[in-house]
Amino acid sequence: MNAEAKTGQGIGARVLRKEDARHLHGRGRFIADMKMAGLKEVAFLRSPVAHGLIRAVGKPAGAEGEVFTRADLARVKPIRSTIQLPTFNGSDQHPLACGKVRFVGEPVAMCVASGRAEAEDLAEQVTLDIDPLPAVVDARAARDDGAGPFLHDEWGSHLVLTTALDTGIDEVARTAPVKVTRSYHMARQVMNPLEGKAVLAYWDDLKGQLVVYTSTQVPHMIRTAIAEHLGLDQREVRVVAPDVGGGFGYKCVLQAEELCLAWLALTFRAPFRWTEDRREHLTSGANCREHVYEVTAYADTQGRLLGIDADITVDAGAYSVWPFTACLEGTMAARQLPGPYAFRAYRARTWTVATNKPSIVPYRGVARTGICFAMELTLDAVARAVGREPWQVRRENLIAAEAMPFTSPGGAVYDIGNYAGSLDMALGEIDVGAVRRRQAARQAGEPLVGVGFANFIEMTAHGTRAFALAGLPFVPGAEPAAVRLTPDGGLEVRVGVQSHGQGMETSLAQIAHEVLGIDVARIAVVHGDTELTPFSTGTYASRSITMAGGAVAEACDQLARRLAKAAAHLLQCAPEQVELSAGLFRGPSGDIAVSEVARIWYLKPELLTPQMSLESLEVTGMFRPKTDTGQYSYGTHGVVVAIDPATATLAIEDYVIVEDCGTRVNPLIVEGQTYGGAAQGIGTALLEEMPFDGAGQPLASTLADYLMPGAAEMPPIRLRHLEIPSPNTRFGIKGVGEGGAIPPPAAIFNAVNDALASAGVEVSATPLTPRRLFAAIAAWEAA
Numbered sequence: 070m071n072a073e074a075k076t077g078q079g080i081g082a083r084v085l086r087k088e089d090a091r092h093l094h095g096r097g098r099f100i101a102d103m104k105m106a107g108l109k110e111v112a113f114l115r116s117p118v119a120h121g122l123i124r125a126v127g128k129p130a131g132a133e134g135e136v137f138t139r140a141d142l143a144r145v146k147p148i149r150s151t152i153q154l155p156t157f158n159g160s161d162q163h164p165l166a167c168g169k170v171r172f173v174g175e176p177v178a179m180c181v182a183s184g185r186a187e188a189e190d191l192a193e194q195v196t197l198d199i200d201p202l203p204a205v206v207d208a209r210a211a212r213d214d215g216a217g218p219f220l221h222d223e224w225g226s227h228l229v230l231t232t233a234l235d236t237g238i239d240e241v242a243r244t245a246p247v248k249v250t251r252s253y254h255m256a257r258q259v260m261n262p263l264e265g266k267a268v269l270a271y272w273d274d275l276k277g278q279l280v281v282y283t284s285t286q287v288p289h290m291i292r293t294a295i296a297e298h299l300g301l302d303q304r305e306v307r308v309v310a311p312d313v314g315g316g317f318g319y320k321c322v323l324q325a326e327e328l329c330l331a332w333l334a335l336t337f338r339a340p341f342r343w344t345e346d347r348r349e350h351l352t353s354g355a356n357c358r359e360h361v362y363e364v365t366a367y368a369d370t371q372g373r374l375l376g377i378d379a380d381i382t383v384d385a386g387a388y389s390v391w392p393f394t395a396c397l398e399g400t401m402a403a404r405q406l407p408g409p410y411a412f413r414a415y416r417a418r419t420w421t422v423a424t425n426k427p428s429i430v431p432y433r434g435v436a437r438t439g440i441c442f443a444m445e446l447t448l449d450a451v452a453r454a455v456g457r458e459p460w461q462v463r464r465e466n467l468i469a470a471e472a473m474p475f476t477s478p479g480g481a482v483y484d485i486g487n488y489a490g491s492l493d494m495a496l497g498e499i500d501v502g503a504v505r506r507r508q509a510a511r512q513a514g515e516p517l518v519g520v521g522f523a524n525f526i527e528m529t530a531h532g533t534r535a536f537a538l539a540g541l542p543f544v545p546g547a548e549p550a551a552v553r554l555t556p557d558g559g560l561e562v563r564v565g566v567q568s569h570g571q572g573m574e575t576s577l578a579q580i581a582h583e584v585l586g587i588d589v590a591r592i593a594v595v596h597g598d599t600e601l602t603p604f605s606t607g608t609y610a611s612r613s614i615t616m617a618g619g620a621v622a623e624a625c626d627q628l629a630r631r632l633a634k635a636a637a638h639l640l641q642c643a644p645e646q647v648e649l650s651a652g653l654f655r656g657p658s659g660d661i662a663v664s665e666v667a668r669i670w671y672l673k674p675e676l677l678t679p680q681m682s683l684e685s686l687e688v689t690g691m692f693r694p695k696t697d698t699g700q701y702s703y704g705t706h707g708v709v710v711a712i713d714p715a716t717a718t719l720a721i722e723d724y725v726i727v728e729d730c731g732t733r734v735n736p737l738i739v740e741g742q743t744y745g746g747a748a749q750g751i752g753t754a755l756l757e758e759m760p761f762d763g764a765g766q767p768l769a770s771t772l773a774d775y776l777m778p779g780a781a782e783m784p785p786i787r788l789r790h791l792e793i794p795s796p797n798t799r800f801g802i803k804g805v806g807e808g809g810a811i812p813p814p815a816a817i818f819n820a821v822n823d824a825l826a827s828a829g830v831e832v833s834a835t836p837l838t839p840r841r842l843f844a845a846i847a848a849w850e851a852a
């Protein structure tokens with residue numbers, strides 16, 4: 070870390086983001102900004118019913134070559150995502166619906182015109198003859214319902230996957246003095262990145278290549294998918310993700326529209342674009358999160374947990390997304406539900422249920438927002454049952470720092486952490502006693518105040534073994550980065566992860582700077598193009614700074630060793646005698662800059678030995694954490710709420726976040742990730758829900774009826790850090806992308822339940838809308 074001390078650009082420095090200038094000036098390049106001669110725009114005709122048999126799709130007269138249905142796309146394979154777990158039911162998702170429609174918004178026909186409006190006009194002229202079938206809308210009911218019609222007839226059930234694990238709950242259930250049972254519902258949500266999906270595909274005659282620009286987190290995986298589904302060699306496909314306006318998981322899976330646009334470009338050797346509008350986004354693409362929990366906690370009379378029995382139902386929607394399937398939620402929920410707590414007896418049964426809604430897609434926090442909600446609310450309920458302070462009971466149940474690494478009863482291995490220290494830090498920021506005094510002194514008509522805490526863990530950068538446990542054995546545990554020293558002493562860094570708002574162009578440059586001392590302004594981070602970057606599964610699971618950051622450091626280390634030999638030769642000393650610091654090789658009798666060594670290596674090779682010029686200054690480094698079961702970031706959120714009983718309005722009076730993501734490469738970016746995640750978590754808690762009626766019709770199709778948190782809804786957040794480096798990664802880095810979105814619903818609901826505790830009233834379903842809060846207050850007043 071010596072370079073950082075000297076230049077303020079290395080690990081730990083608050084470097085302003087290199088990408089901000091173009092975005093602040095409106096000069097980012099998103100797919101909708103692209104211009105291309107002859108570009109045609111695409112609109113999809115989408116199913117108006119949730120479940121039905123397609124009798125006919127009628128193309129308008131004279132629309133030859135402008136309207137396409139499944140029959141036209143016969144060469145495109147259906148999307149069939151699979152996992153290697155025994156009870157899994159797979160499904161075929163055709164790029165345009167085939168035989169049946171299974172959710173409102175499923176693409177049925179594709180229309181092409183010179184502009185989007187004309188393409189939409191064309192879509193209106195397509196006739197659809199669909200025999201409606203009863204829609205499966207309630208996953209919890211469908212779970213236990215053996216009767217059809219099923220979404221996928223061949224299954225003979227509604228179940229995508231069932232899992233069960235039990236470390237011995239029966240014994241505890243017989244003997245535990247305290248038993249608390251609760252049910253929870255986490256609503257279906259939509260991710261709503263600023264930029265929805267967008268695809269622009271064309272044929273490149275020069276290279277004989279299908280080029281697909283797509284708004285994705287995972288360009289290399291999408292290339293693999295497009296090649297496989299269209300029957301092409303991978304060298305014939307190039308996938309580019311230019312500026313991408315947020316992903317949150319929505320863009321880590323293959324979209325049917327990506328295949329459709331690829332087929333158009335391949336078939337007509339011309340450019341086509343589809344830009345998802347907000348209505349399409351809300352109703353057909355980006356659904357996530359919907360879980361139902363039935364939890365029984367067993368505890369001693371002090372509230373120490375003896376066991377947890379959890380039944381988890383996941384509403385998976387219509388199909389399994391490629392490549393992660395619909396099962397990521399259920400498998401992760403079962404494995405991670407114990408969270409930071411030390412109990413041993415654990416039973417988790419999961420049911421992943423197909424419904425006539427859009428396919429569930431992983432969303433920031435994947436499953437953990439739901440399990441944290443279920444676990445933390447249950448813990449507070451246990452505390453109330455034994456008549457103790459929830460924070461005290463929480464603290465006594467946390468895994469001790471000395472117990473690390475700790476294997477949870479769910480099978481997860483936690484690497485390192487001070488969970489109680491995190492809670493203590495939050496307790497140091499929020500005066501629980503003051504809330505208790507206000508509660509005791511409350512006069513009729515005054516706000517109901519409450520305080521709530523939630524501890525969470527965030528598995529990040531998990532590798533092969535962690536994914537294999539979820540039946541997904543394809544995730545390499547190692548990550549590459551390629552670096553090239555340019556003749557002027559600048560550096561190009563190529564990574565297969567993809568930055569879509571995380572600031573990787575800055576943070577990865579800081580890591581290279583840490584090793585080589587090159588000014589970050591002279592380091593270009595290249596990402597988002599399969600032609601230019603090494604293969605990677607991409608950006609998801611809070612993995613990029615840990616994995617690609619480690620790989621950049623490895624590659625730069627190798628480069629530094631090669632350069633050191635040349636520097637030593639030039640300084641007439643032994644390689645062991647030179648030391649690299651702040652971009653300068655220092656020898657016993659002089660020093661030479663990295664940039665000067667670069668210039669000599671490329672342009673004055675006669676000054677080096679022939680052997681030295683055989684060692685390329687382009688290096689690919691690989692990085693694998695010492696464990697591939699995940700690194701565990703964690704933290705605590707603490708909230709004080711005040712509820713006006715007359716109007717059922719909830720004010721967040723105070724919000725404190727403590728987080729530990731290990732070594733922070735760029736604290737500014739860590740803060741941005743944490744605040745942004747918390748905003749999404751507050752949306753989950755208080756505002757966001759994609760409702761459906763009994764026929765499977767989505768009841769929100771604009772941002773006027775799907776509510777998102779804006780600046781006015783955001784409380785001031787006080788952020789505190791613990792920084793315990795991971796023993797398993799380069800520099801001790803752990804991921805931070807998802808953590809902020811995990812505990813807000815748990816902490817906020819715990820605060821509300823604390824406010825209502827005097828009457829034994831609890832809320833347990835997200836979002837806590839004014840209507841739900843009003844009902845809770847009415848129950849509180851009646852008690």
Ligand code: SMO
Pocket residue numbers: 286316317318319321431432433434435608609610611
């Ligand atoms: S929800 Mo994420 O892109 O793992």
